Amino acid sequence: MKPVLQVKNLVKRFGALTATNDISFDLHEGESLALIGPNGAGKTTIFSQIMGELRQSEGSIHLYDEEISHLKPAARIKRQVSRTYQVPRPFAELTVLENIRIGHMPNSIWSMLTQQPDLDYERELANKVGLAEADHQRTPAELSMGDLRKLEMARTMATDPKVMLLDEVFAGLTTAEVAQISDLILQMRADGMTFLVVSHDLPALKPLVDTAIAINQGQEIARGSFNQVLADPAVLSSYLGEV
Amino acid sequence: MKLIETKHLIAWAAFLLVLALMPMFVSNGTLRIFIFANFLAVFAISWDVLSGRTGYISFGHPFLIGIGVYATAIMSKRFGVPVEYSIPLAVLVTMLGSVLVFLPALRVKGSYFALVTLAFMELAYQLVQVIRPDLTGGTRGIFGIKTITRGAENGYYMSMCLMFGIAFVSWLVMRTQLGTALSALGMQEESVEGSGKSTTKLKLAAFLMSAFIAGLGGAFYAHYVGAIAPRTLFDINFLFTIIVAVLIGGSGTIIGPIIGAFFLTFLLEFLRPYLPGAGRYFIYGGIALLLYMYQPKGIYSIVDKLIKRWRGGAV
The missing domain is CATH 3.40.50.300 (P-loop containing nucleotide triphosphate hydrolases)
Incomplete structure (x- = not known):
């Protein structure tokens, strides 16, 4: 192999x-x-x-x-191929779901403009890494270090x-x-x-x-x-x- | 959660209604102040789309606006191109010009980028005076440009429709995934790249959008005032008025630059009888400084907090 x-x-x-x-x-x-x-x-x-x-x-x-x-x-x-970072680097003013969206959204500008974000997928990914439903609309400043790592995992996984x-x-x-x-x-x-x-x-x-x-x-x-x-x-x- | 909710559309409709009914309640003199506030709001939105979102602080915005102004003025005055063609062409030329400003953004960031863009503005000021003054009008500029409205009320509606249209479309764009990506770019460029997105493409999109708005605003402005001069366009005071309007209102939002532009224009007019000349600028400088020290997110943030507190109390 x-x-x-x-x-x-x-x-x-x-x-x-x-x-x-x-x-x-x-x-x-x-x-x-x-x-x-x-x-x-x-x-x-x-x-x-x-x-x-x-x-x-x-x-x-x-x-x-x-x-x-x-x-x-x-x-x-x-x-x-994708990576997480030793020190999490979230987007400070975006919510948890928006942070994940950055990883999942298409790369083409036109698709970014015309395609709706896949909110179900974003929620599913957040849940999968263990981010509670209540955290989905929170910003990184409101999360613990553990949750920041989970968010980093989720954003990396979102790049498929x-x-x-x-x-x-x-x-x-x-x-x-x-x-x-x-x-x-x-x-x-x-x-x-x-x-x-x-x-x-x-x-x-x-x-x-x-x-x-x-x-x-x-x-x-x-x-x-x-x-x-x-x-x-x-x-x-x-x-x-x-x- | 929907990205565009009914409450947002109601707020936009209410805003449009207030703007549309304005001439019924204010004098022609006040309407003229509104016209300049509308144009300043357009330029402030244009600056914010680029610098407020992506964090690439441009000190060369008058360069982009100036391209739009000069392009339509030269085409319509010197070559007799009808306004309905010269304005879209001027927008196109401005977007091409923005690629020149975009190139340094591939290599430099922060204060270095700001300084490079400042150089573009100064360069444009020098060049329009010496290169083909028969076309640019040299130091005197261009007079007798065809105007597209007459009277305060028509001028108001023209500038209001332009400002509202640009604000609403920009708001729609910023609600898309592109808007989220541009905001993310301003927060953590490395993480955007680390999420597999091309930061070059995103930056180019921001530059082109910003240039589109600057070119459109500049071209309409030229056909409103009917006369342009290099010193009033490629001017540091003009640049700072745009930036301060965004900062006072609230950067990274669409409504913030509009609030800032209206606040600033009316504040300066209000102060005119008491402090003629440049003294007024000390007051607005002081207000901007205080706001920036205590509420860096601007008036929009203060209003937003008050509304949330009021709602919280009402529940």
């Missing part, structure tokens, strides 16, 4: 600093891969390169066999992705909210969604992923099953601080 997403020898330099150093991996349909590593390891930089927000210095990115390395973010999202990149999806959530988002991810996996996940919440991450890659200072230090990677001495010393 051909991989959905292929990252080949990705290098990103910021002047003298190499933030991503020769990172490669394949992601198959329905698979879930965790990227773990300490703060500043380069995980989010990899996400930004996959989405086209940062242009890689070397290497290439392929989606469904098509090279997307040269495409702008909007064009990549059109090819059904087949591959989702989740960046620190559990940060700032209560135990109940972590369980809710985990259930959602498992449900989406069962429906065939492919995930690349970054999280520092390792216990929450464990049941959600098949494999993991540990990186430190932009370089891969371990790869394998989640348990194997966590037991790797290099990971223990660099990531968990154990000898």
